[in-house]
Amino acid sequence: MSSQQALQPEVQTLVNGIAMGESPRWHQGRLWFADWGAQQIVAVDVSGRSEVMIETHLDLPFSIDWLPDGRLLMVAGRESLVLRQEADGTVVTHADLRSVSELGWNEIVVDRHGRAYVNGGPGVIAVVTPDGSARQVADNIAFPNGMAITQDGRTLIIAESHGRRLTAFDIDADGSLSHRRVWADLGNGCPDGICIDADNAVWYGDVPNKRCVRVREGGDVLQTITLDRGCFACMLGGAEGKTLFMVATEWRGMENASAVASERTGKIVIAEAPAAAAGRP
Template sequence: MTDAAPVCIWLAGAELGEGPIWHARDQALYFVDIKGKAIHRCAADGTRRQSWETPHAPGFIVPGDDGGFVCGLQGGLYRFNPDSGDFSLIQPVEQHLPGNRLNDGFVDSRGRLWFGTMDNDERRPSGVLYRWERSLAPQAQDRGYVITNGPAMSPDGKTLYHTDTLQRTVYAFDVDAAGTLSRKRPFVHIEGSGYPDGMAVDAEGFLWVALFGGWRIERFSPAGELAGVIPFPCANVTKLVFGGNDLRTVHVTTAWKGLSPEERRRQPLAGGLFSFIADTPGLAQHHLSTEAKK
């Protein structure tokens, strides 16, 4: 775990900060503000800041192995060029469901993208978990979510974790080499305050879960046992990523969404980007394949 308290390295003011990724080539952290319709980038220490407006609400950003980026925006998957700030549609997603938007996303070791959709009003169970490979249409893997969150995978690539946020449950699935899911089962049910949001897996296979409204991150063993808690100075902790040269610098996004004016006054760091040093390193960021891998 860590003995160091999280430090705010960028008071970004994100209404709904999400989706941090560490890009080793750029030595930079990228993350999105879903409600603020923005992509942000900075160095590991929070300096060298840059931001771009997005045409639609961004759920995530992931790097491609061709040097570009793919963003999940409301209505589809888009190529993003940070040099020009341009977005171009690659693949429509659920354009027949205008009340849905894309939420969290993750690239596995085979270069496949896993992402979820959700009801933007957070009421209807219209959310779907998808798998996407560049030469195919997105393939639905699981359904019936109001808010999908936190796709993450074990170090051996054999277990996928996915969250039903409103049910406060993280599920585990078996994954075969083709990306087929089976044996869905509850991995952990969050007790106490907060709702499970974004997640990351460390090199030991422990799952770190950010808790929206919970003021903390919780770390669970591969057996689903609580192994540690990291308190935060703001309530809405949304997602984390391991970065830096040794993958021990943990970057964490937060949000002020849903806070009253008084709560925002008492939580001045809400919406900021935080970091701390972990005792255990994480896993390297995978890049989306330009072609499907067999």
């Protein structure tokens, strides 16, 4: 780990009163996120004005990303489905993941070819091709969480929360994953949602350690932003792509998730980042 870290930047609160936020994405000038506790997909601008974009029936977990043509994908984790919102607002099934696993699904990232990578179940990653077919492309992931794809589209990085590491795969021409390797050993870090910046560094949210951390390949820590509650995910966005949005909640374990949601301790905080957003999501 590096001993040379940037100083903690000023952290400001953008939105309060979220039931339980996850899966933040910068899209069309706003930050979109899934509020698991409220069963909503919400968009907020940089001034803090929020708008409910979709009222869902989805129980946690659910996550979001977009196809290259602008249609929204939603992972219905408990149902093991990927849903798609059409241009007219109707929601249809994009892919059925039950053929891969019925043990539930978590996060999603879509590549430039319209292939959706979804993780969850018994520690697996599936790829959903544009025609809606799904197949397993990785396994033995120690509690899969956030995923991101590098700017060149050639590498997928996944947070292994229980493995306390970021793991990388090459993305093959047919969407398969190969050349698995440890991208960063995080020591006591417990990575959740992640994003990539233009310096090829990764930011990761860390719930138990109540922080958001920037690391380079190999594990050197470049910056740590300490928060007052667990950081579930992070995303770079804003006009120049250098605003770091951190989704945080006071967390007391999955067995207390309903109580936590009712207390609405979730919030989004922001800080200035040293490098702009890159890659996907």
